[in-house]
Amino acid sequence: MNVDKPCGPFTFRAKTVLTGDAAQAVFSPGEVTVADRLITYVGPPRQGAAGRVIDLPAGMVLPAFINAHQHAAMALFRGYADDVRLMPWLRQHIWPLEEHLSSDDVYTGTLLACAEMIRSGTAAFLDMYMFPQAVVRAAEEAGMRIGVSWPFVGTLETAAPRFEHLAAGIAQWADSRLTQVWLGPHAPYTCSEDLLRRVGEYAGDRDLGIHVHLAESREEVEDMRGERGLSPIAYAREVGILGPRTVVAHAAVLEPADIAIMAASGASVAHCPVSNLKLGNGVAPVRQLLDAGVNVALGSDGAASTNTLDLFVEMRLAAWLQKSAAGDPASFTAGDALGLATIGGARALGLATGVLAAGRPADLVATQGWAAHLQPVHDPVSTLVYATRPDDVRYTVIDGALVLDDGVITTFDEEALLQEAGERARRLVEARM
Numbered sequence: 001m002n003v004d005k006p007c008g009p010f011t012f013r014a015k016t017v018l019t020g021d022a023a024q025a026v027f028s029p030g031e032v033t034v035a036d037r038l039i040t041y042v043g044p045p046r047q048g049a050a051g052r053v054i055d056l057p058a059g060m061v062l063p064a065f066i067n068a069h070q071h072a073a074m075a076l077f078r079g080y081a082d083d084v085r086l087m088p089w090l091r092q093h094i095w096p097l098e099e100h101l102s103s104d105d106v107y108t109g110t111l112l113a114c115a116e117m118i119r120s121g122t123a124a125f126l127d128m129y130m131f132p133q134a135v136v137r138a139a140e141e142a143g144m145r146i147g148v149s150w151p152f153v154g155t156l157e158t159a160a161p162r163f164e165h166l167a168a169g170i171a172q173w174a175d176s177r178l179t180q181v182w183l184g185p186h187a188p189y190t191c192s193e194d195l196l197r198r199v200g201e202y203a204g205d206r207d208l209g210i211h212v213h214l215a216e217s218r219e220e221v222e223d224m225r226g227e228r229g230l231s232p233i234a235y236a237r238e239v240g241i242l243g244p245r246t247v248v249a250h251a252a253v254l255e256p257a258d259i260a261i262m263a264a265s266g267a268s269v270a271h272c273p274v275s276n277l278k279l280g281n282g283v284a285p286v287r288q289l290l291d292a293g294v295n296v297a298l299g300s301d302g303a304a305s306t307n308t309l310d311l312f313v314e315m316r317l318a319a320w321l322q323k324s325a326a327g328d329p330a331s332f333t334a335g336d337a338l339g340l341a342t343i344g345g346a347r348a349l350g351l352a353t354g355v356l357a358a359g360r361p362a363d364l365v366a367t368q369g370w371a372a373h374l375q376p377v378h379d380p381v382s383t384l385v386y387a388t389r390p391d392d393v394r395y396t397v398i399d400g401a402l403v404l405d406d407g408v409i410t411t412f413d414e415e416a417l418l419q420e421a422g423e424r425a426r427r428l429v430e431a432r433m
């Protein structure tokens with residue numbers, strides 16, 4: 001399948017269409033038509049839809065998800081080092097393995113992540129990893145939207161060649177519909193102050209996004225306070241990397257002053273509940289961030305730390321954690337959780353997706369719906385967030401292309417990919433020994 005060619009018109013007719021728009025409009029039954037990469041109709045079923053008609057009498061159509069924090073290629077390390085603290089996990093397990101990674105490993109690992117994301121209803125992701133060209137090669141082959149964050153660590157001096165490499169990437173994808181180039185300074189504990197300041201200036205001069213890990217663990221926050229007398233969020237503002245085009249991954253350990261800084265900066269948070277829980281980093285104050293006017297998206301983090309890239313689980317956990325933290329089940333709804341994965345992600349990445357409306361880019365998902373764990377449906381948003389699983393997703397449309405068509409990935413050979421990924425993962429572990 002050639003995703004560069006616009007697909008002919010096709011129409012979903014479903015039991016339910018969740019638009020995700022400001023009014024949270026729901027059509028039941030509903031219809032969505034796609035043509036020339038755009039949504040051309042959303043509303044009640046009509047007579048005589050043009051082109052192919054996909055009937056889902058128990059199914060649901062909704063905006064596709066956006067995964068706002070990812071290290072996709074780390075899918076190759078899924079399950080390699082679990083149940084370990086963050087710093088030893090990086091220093092003793094992940095970084096030594098990464099020394100042996102080739103660009104082809106990164107391509108294969110990213111494509112493996114793309115397969116999982118497409119199968120679980122994700123159309124776009126914000127990535128941060130080495131060999132960014134290989135990351136984009138995989139995303140392009142998969143037909144996914146990507147914010148590819150050029151990775152930066154070290155000092156301004158050691159990272160200087162990276163800026164030339166970045167300039168080539170910016171030029172290469174300047175006209176791409178699906179690929180945006182971002183700057184990805186890993187974190188304040190891996191990047192020097194002069195490097196972070198340069199990243200902030202470079203991104204500001206060119207209106208590029210900045211994707212950075214901040215306030216992930218208590219240890220990180222305490223170290224930063226000890227060294228500089230500032231929280232990681234306050235430090236990020238100080239060095240000029242916190243602005244409306246910044247996505248802060250995690251923000252799990254925040255003080256009220258940090259929330260005010262985030263709100264004033266216009267930066268988004270990529271909330272990663274599975275990663276935060278699994279690494280014992282606590283619960284991000286998502287309700288408080290939203291109430292302060294901060295845009296919050298949802299991320300899975302890499303599969304090396306979270307094992308799956310399943311935003312259904314992330315949505316569910318996000319809702320449960322906020323309810324539990326507030327001691328109030330009404331404090332965070334299924335609709336709030338869905339908003340993180342859709343419109344919150346779209347805002348974070350500067351995309352016009354996340355909503356089903358005529359004229360918007362056609363990134364959408366359809367579930368089949370006729371399953372014991374999904375019936376009956378009293379409230380479709382509740383069914384979606386609290387009961388739906390990745391294998392209920394039958395169709396994923398990205399930029400108007402059916403990349404998952406009745407449960408089959410159309411853009412690459414998934415079976416061959418699984419074989420290749422297994423072999424590469426085994427060779428990497430052997431190389432380390």
Ligand SMILES: [Zn+2]
Nearest residue numbers: 213249301302
């Ligand atoms: Zn991360």
